[in-house]
Amino acid sequence: GQQVMQIPQYQHVQEGEDFTTYCNSSTTLSNIQWYKQRPGGHPVFLIQLVKSGEVKKQKRLTFQFGEAKKNSSLHITATQTTDVGTYFCAGRGGSTGFQKLVFGTGTRLLVSP
């Protein structure tokens, strides 16, 4: 079935350092979404990318969708302690069906002040 992997699994940075998480799907995606889950919280939608090669920015966050629509990345510039949490990518599409929203394995980010 469709699998979505993320690397790294965990990253610990000092406040002010940059952070990047990578998302790779075993199949082509119709779109990619990114969610953030704070410790003890629930996933919250951040953004959606639809077009091949698309790049979107939200303040210090930059999201990219690969040309082949099988990978994506989230880059945070100058991390802050408020960025702490687990970042998930989620994709729809692939051989297992169009409707499923399959989440990646997640990258847990810890930011030290």
Added chain:
Amino acid sequence: DSGVTQTPKHLITATGQRVTLRCSPRSGDLSVYWYQQSLDQGLQFLIQYYNGEERAKGNILERFSAQQFPDLHSELNLSSLELGDSALYFCASSVYSGANTEAFFGQGTRLTVV
């Protein structure tokens, strides 16, 4: 507040028992998803409904079942519970069931099987 309501928030039960988790989607959302999140793990897709009909199924165990009612609320039934079923169960909803729709998550139900 996402607008998605899950009850109960916490549930402790014994092995072999059966429980029902309830989810009320956001007003206007027709699609409901169920996910399982074990400790420090990712979100495992269980099942999805759209306007009362099952639309997609993940690696949901045969001991688990779900349904979406005419008023669009959904229930996830877990039976013959095992210790390994202890997890956080999230419900999410979206307007439609296809692409280009973001999912809004509830606060989750933490199930502990003892």
